[in-house]
Amino acid sequence: MKRFYSAKENTFFNEEFHGTRTITVPDPNWIQPIIRVPDPEWIQPTVSVPNPAWIEGDESVGQTIFVPDPDAVAPLIEAPDYSAVPPLIVVPNPKCMLPPESELVDVSQEEHDEIYRVLSLGGSILAPGKKGRPSTAPAPGPTLEELKKRERAIRDRALLLTDPLISRHRDELEAERPITLTAEQYKQLQGYRQDLRDWPESEHFPAVEYRPVQPAWLAELIQ
Template identity: 40%
Template sequence: MAIFFCPETGGFYPGEPYGDAIDKVCVELSQEEYQDLRDSIDQGKEIIVVNGWPKAVDRVTPPEQMIAFERNWRDSEIRNTEWLVTRHRDEQDLQLPPTLTLDQFSGLLAYRQALRDWPQAEVFPDLEFRPVAPASIAEQLQ
């Protein structure tokens, strides 16, 4: 079955163009071209139109959106680790053996501080340089 792409609507249409593509210029894609584009979409790419043909390109996120996304991620990470800090301090106050070792708790506090410092880092908001939870803490969070 033929797949058509309509540059005007940005849509893919099986068989003869229909729906939003009626009376619009469409280009026919081979099954391989269509599948390559679908795979690219699944990998997070977006489809743009170049000379009437669809082309997959890396998605460009505006800097202000990326900053907001990273701040939300950071805030979420701090919230998600709060219970570990609270549990550890409660265990200490109750004179119970703590679940976390002193090294693990120090690592947790250092991670949370790195999260708070993350927006001021020169490389912020580059995902590649996000603070990483220590392995012992990451296990607790899963």
């Protein structure tokens, strides 16, 4: 099976899936040859010959009988020669999905497998190389919108994880029970949560190095 690469399409092609450029078919212009054969409907004529069973004076048996004429020959008629088969010709394959030959380069099985081995490791994409041959290149980083979406998801999760701490602290105060957070910790937590809410509006959003930093003591409480 032949494999190809198109730098224009930046993808691989092969004859098994995309079809060969040509196919071999019976010649549509071929005409069945005609031959002359004995007429199958011909009836062989008969001739009169002496009856070997005749005995002189025996009137119950005729002196002659009719037998097929051994010298008669069946007439010939024209009929198709069904033993003949049409010759094969090469024609363009109407189902071929390969790009023009000028856009393709041949690719060996080893070259194809090596490229896919590199791609399977991650961090790379298929890309045109020298002289239009297949190669790999570092995968591009996430887009700005993708980074913003990821940062918002991180921000939302941080708010969700700290919601129970705020609710518990308020419940403990109202019930006049021992509090889990000190007044300073509660103040720091509320400040951190407000920074998270403001984070998407920051001029530095979504740069990770500017992401609000949670209080050091918080990690143990939200595990």
